[in-house]
Amino acid sequence: xxxxxxxxxDVARRAGVSKSLVSMALRGDPGxxxxxxxxxxxxAAQLGHRPNRAASILxxxxxxxxxxxxxxxxxxxxxxxxxxVREALVPHGLRLTLTDAAMNRHLGSDPVDDALSLRVDGLIxxxxxxxxxxxxxxxxxxxxxxxAQRPAGAWAVAADEAAGARLALEHxxxxxxxxxxxxxxxGGSARARREAAEAAAAEDPATSLAVDxxxxxxEEAGYISALRLLREHPDTTAILAANDVMAMGALAxxxxxxLRVPEDLSVMxxxxxxxxxxxxxxxxxxxxxHDEVGRAAAGLLVRLIRGEGGATSAPASTSxxxxxxxxxxxxxxxxxxxxxxxxxxxxxSQPFPxxxxx
Numbered sequence: 001x002x003x004x005x006x007x008x009x010d011v012a013r014r015a016g017v018s019k020s021l022v023s024m025a026l027r028g029d030p031g032x033x034x035x036x037x038x039x040x041x042x043x044a045a046q047l048g049h050r051p052n053r054a055a056s057i058l059x060x061x062x063x064x065x066x067x068x069x070x071x072x073x074x075x076x077x078x079x080x081x082x083x084x085v086r087e088a089l090v091p092h093g094l095r096l097t098l099t100d101a102a103m104n105r106h107l108g109s110d111p112v113d114d115a116l117s118l119r120v121d122g123l124i125x126x127x128x129x130x131x132x133x134x135x136x137x138x139x140x141x142x143x144x145x146x147x148a149q150r151p152a153g154a155w156a157v158a159a160d161e162a163a164g165a166r167l168a169l170e171h172x173x174x175x176x177x178x179x180x181x182x183x184x185x186x187g188g189s190a191r192a193r194r195e196a197a198e199a200a201a202a203e204d205p206a207t208s209l210a211v212d213x214x215x216x217x218x219e220e221a222g223y224i225s226a227l228r229l230l231r232e233h234p235d236t237t238a239i240l241a242a243n244d245v246m247a248m249g250a251l252a253x254x255x256x257x258x259l260r261v262p263e264d265l266s267v268m269x270x271x272x273x274x275x276x277x278x279x280x281x282x283x284x285x286x287x288x289x290h291d292e293v294g295r296a297a298a299g300l301l302v303r304l305i306r307g308e309g310g311a312t313s314a315p316a317s318t319s320x321x322x323x324x325x326x327x328x329x330x331x332x333x334x335x336x337x338x339x340x341x342x343x344x345x346x347x348x349s350q351p352f353p354x355x356x357x358x
Contacts, residue, residue, distance in 0.1 A: 006047040014043035067120035071127040072102035076273040084294025101127045122301045128187040140304035144297035146188045156326040157297040159288030164331040165196030176342035177238040181210045185217025190242040222249025237342045244269035244276045262340030284339040288331045
């Protein structure tokens, strides 16, 4: 005989509450106290009850699903962000559905339309290649990991890119590096990091900063840009990449040119991806705490879904009256084996050109 699936009536009996309260608790209704919500969720977990999500959609009620859109899952910085989102949603009985914009483009479908077709209760957009203004104004929205573009009034949660670039430059200058290259790419975060690196370098007249790269911030782009720059400017002693995957490309270029890391060339990334911490790589990097960004973005979205606003409870808000609200998290520096003291001065002492020729 097939085992009967538990219903909300079973959950109500186990939790000692009414059937209607079970429904309210399972859909995250703000009118349910935390004590009763916990009792219902515990009872549902013990019984193995799974809400009928299809019925909820057809009835026009909430689906208890949060959509997350990312640019490209091949970039490993999304992993800690998604983990942070998941950790923040689970206590509220919410789950996430993921849309990869790169895959959608390959399939010829619109990632925003696909996310909305799932009738999500709210949306976290961590995709710089998409315009969040395509999201309906009535749908709760939080932009995560970037502040490049968003609808008026929409919250953004991200790391302080300027602070991260300053940490990186201070670390390299503290090791004696003065001829530094910055590998950049397209996108709001890369642009913010480039501007911050240029501003930080300008604070020290003895520091020369070369900038190369304007394409996608990928490992291949990092390799090509670093190879070109190191051939044209062999007196470079340190490279700061826009992200960890570009730094990996720079490491490959250094090896091809016979440069030892960090004895001849220091290489540093940004994003603190899981790859950067691997024993094989041990890449120095700036940690934007993407897991915390994910938790903060998801926590804020939950409050918006429940109609609680969020302006008074978002972390580290830097918004001003009348401005688009945003929250910045402070990054930290992780020094590993790819950065070390600058080698002795060799070659020309002329400063780098502002932009090396292509």
